[in-house]
């Protein structure tokens with residue numbers, strides 16, 4: 158049974174970028190519901206497996222995918238945010254390797270942020286935007302930084318660990334609507350103030366060393 162991981166900061170710590178009301182609902186209600194539904198689906202899967210109920214097992218796959226993905230994505234998201242201003246949100250001092258890699262790929266940090274913002278604004282319906290390290294064959298030695306999106310609660314983490322998430326931005330309306338209303342552009346502009354670049358750097362270094370194993 159999975160349980161809700163505590164936030165690494167108080168509910169009001171990300172204000173004014175994200176309100177305490179949003180953080181409380183998002184964490185205690187939305188994330189908790191993904192966990193509850195995941196646990197229920199896993200219990201039902203065990204029962205269906207015991208009774209050899211193949212139709213039931215097939216029906217449970219989508220529930221496990223959706224709610225398991227919701228649990229993974231939110232667990233990553235909380236940890237890649239931090240109160241600002243703080244040492245963790247200063248990319249210059251805590252994430253020199255990420256900054257250099259971003260500048261090598263996009264030309265400048267500003268251009269990367271602009272591209273990421275446009276990708277976020279291009280998401281139709283619910284989903285997530287991510288900066289990832291993609292590891293390719295042979296032996297995962299080809300590595301590249303990429304901006305990717307995932308739909309609904311599809312997990313950004315792949316079974317073969319070929320994609321290492323550095324940070325994600327939740328683009329479900331529950332992540333911003335109570336505060337930003339229809340101003341989605343305001344949300345994707347302000348979120349950069351609270352990216353925890355220290356965590357991003359740690360994930361990046363683990364990713365390029367090919368030693369990432371993500372566990373909840």
Ligand SMILES: [Fe+2]
Nearest residue numbers: 187327329332
């Ligand atoms: Fe969310």
